[in-house]
Amino acid sequence: MEVTTQPSIDPLARAAFATDRTAPAARRLRQPSFPVALAAMLAVGLLVLPVTLVANWAGGYRYRPLAEAIALRAPAAATDGVTPAGPRELKKLEAETQKLLTALDRRTPRAPYVVVDRTNNLLYLRKPSEVMLAAVCSAGSGSVLKDPAGNRTWVFDTPRGQFKVISILEKPAWRKPDWAFIEEGEPIPKNPADRIEYGMLGEYGLYFGDGFLIHGTLYERLLGRNVTHGCIRLGKQDLREVVKATRLGTQIYIF
């Protein structure tokens, strides 16, 4: 009897033999060459980049003049859900327009008034449609002083809002409050007369309430900087012009 035997190959050896046969191809797939990889990256980049740029452009805005945009919408709004109106209704509406314009006009100051921009340190003397004087001033520094001896805290802000001239002083003298001494490290005088300081506030002072004043200064080189404790300082010439144009009751707007 003829016995045919297969060649005795160890299974592990067979597997190794099989692996060896396929290994070079698998290695080529898992580890592409550098030029191929570079080409692939460039291709992806060239594909993604324009898409991103287009998407970035599409995500932006298209601008057109606001006046034109409002005008384009107005005719549509005029007939959109509006009941028909005759000449009588139109006259009624026009009469209402006049009433509203008159009411608005009453709200607008007629006499010159003072406007203070406390952040940019600018003061304007103006009327509604005309600026008569634009001056550099100094407003409150916004700094904070705490009394080391007690619970008192002072914030040196110029207040925001609408005020009016309550009194006009010539060569005003200043009766200093406590913080003026605490800030300098000086003892607070018991005699009230020792609190008074002369000549520091210029030729005039426009008092507008709550202890605030528009006044002159010795430190004109500091004008334009937030340096005061809340009052508003002006140069000598500008102060004269403001005082000439204002009177008791003149409105002061501070923002």
Next chain:
Amino acid sequence: MRRRLLDVLGCAGRAVRAASVRGRGLAAIGAIAAIGAIAAFGAIASPEALRAAPVGAAPAGATAGDETATSRAAAAVAAYNESLRQQLELAQGDAFYLLLDPEASVLTLMYKGAPLRETRIQRAELGEPRARRGVGEREPVDLRALWTGGTLQPPRIDVREEVIPPPLAGASGDEAGSEEGSTTAPQGEFLEGSEDGDAEAGEEPEPVEVEIPKLPEELYPVPLQYEIRFAEGLTIDVVRGESVEPAVPAPAANAIRSAADGEAKAYPPAPGPTLWERLARFARRVTLAMPEGERARLRLVIDPLDADRLFRSLPPDVKLLIRTPAPPR
């Protein structure tokens, strides 16, 4: 419910079929349908129905063109009146507001009806997204509405320094109006120069050396581009334009500021958005996402000096009204 409906339909179907067998049911149904159609047509075609339906249609006795023009004129006047009413309401209120006039190209800061500062606008534009975003139709925004709660983005940081005083040497005197925990410092009292005071006030005291504080340009650097965002979804993009004479003339006393500085110099703008903010903005654009809560966007191109001043001095929670132009007469 559905079952009952199906039962009813089933009965009706059986009835029709039964009637049609005899040949008379269908004719009856057809007749009923014809009568119904004629009645419906009559209702639609009646003069009353024709008159009631269209909006802005001419009433009887006038030409269609005249009445449409009158209606349009009335609507324009009504819109203008509404704008005036809003202005009056703002003038009666207690808040600062901006009045934007696209025709005159002016943005005015106002308070209680008084114009405080005009800012000339070089260009005012309405922005529309280039690509449609989101799903569904966006409802049109009424620009003439009142916009409230305006805040700066990036926000302006208010600089507050604390003054460290030297220790007090003496006992405290009278209060002079200061209270515990007070905020804005009262300035004391002011007297007119008396006879005694005149002798002392005659000579001006010598100014003492003081530390020179920073200018507003140094305290509040302004970004090259900033936004004013309103609570109702309007964003105003403020862009620096060409440098021209500002709406309000620069004060001649600017020379004093220069003297304090020494030579005039340019102040650097505030640092721009961080890398993360830039990436977030880019991602939003690329994915066509709208900034959160934004419904409309305006762009204002302003003189650089005016743009800087607006940033520094814009009151908090400012309101905005876009003025409706007066109708032509």
